[in-house]
Amino acid sequence: MTDRQKNIAMQLMESYFQSQVSGNRMQNRSLYHQKPGEIMVLYYISRNAKDDGPGLMVSEISGKLNVTSPTVTHHINSLEAQELVERQADPADRRVVRIRLSEKGKEYIQRINEARLGMFVGLVKHLGEEESLLFTEMMRKASDYMLKQQEAYIRGFES
Structure with a gap:
């Protein structure tokens, strides 16, 4: 691993964990x-x-x-x-x-979904459509990779 790859990996890791914190905040009981x-x-x-x-x-x-x-x-x-x-x-x-x-539960979920969608519409406006599509594609690839790594990691403990 080169120093450049290590530096990029550290930035990626920071960004990933920051997105996790932001996502977890959406699950915060003080909001919902x-x-x-x-x-x-x-x-x-x-x-x-x-x-x-x-x-x-x-x-x-x-x-x-x-x-x-x-x-x-x-x-x-x-x-x-x-x-x-x-x-x-x-x-x-x-x-x-x-x-x-x-019925109250259905309405509640609908309100949460609408609020979350509004937040992501704002993100699309912030990033622009092209960057939003690129970001979506990159997130899917990253999620697929992380899932495969987790499965390999778990299999390593089961052996």
Whole structure:
């Protein structure tokens, strides 16, 4: 590795971690009054539970988000107390509980999505369309690379 590559890598690492801090700030409970995990659960439900479907089981949510079922249940309890999600017994098996967004939850997610979209429209205006498309392409490539590196890193520990 050359000194130039090392210097560029350090700048890239700083920029990456700064973007992580900025992204995490979007999950800040002082902005949305929820814990980051609650927002994550809300988003997962909003994207994966169909309006005309039965809803999702806690085990489905925990498996996809890679967190324990008790953690998801804790978030669901809080979100239910805020009237953002609803629990319903599965019509085919009354022992199974399904989770769906309430109307209030749907409106809440829509408001967050609109605010986030507005922020990114501002970024497009700030960078310009050409640089925004280039940035998008570079972020995808970087994400793909980082995912492959993480998988290799994890496999190294499993061996």
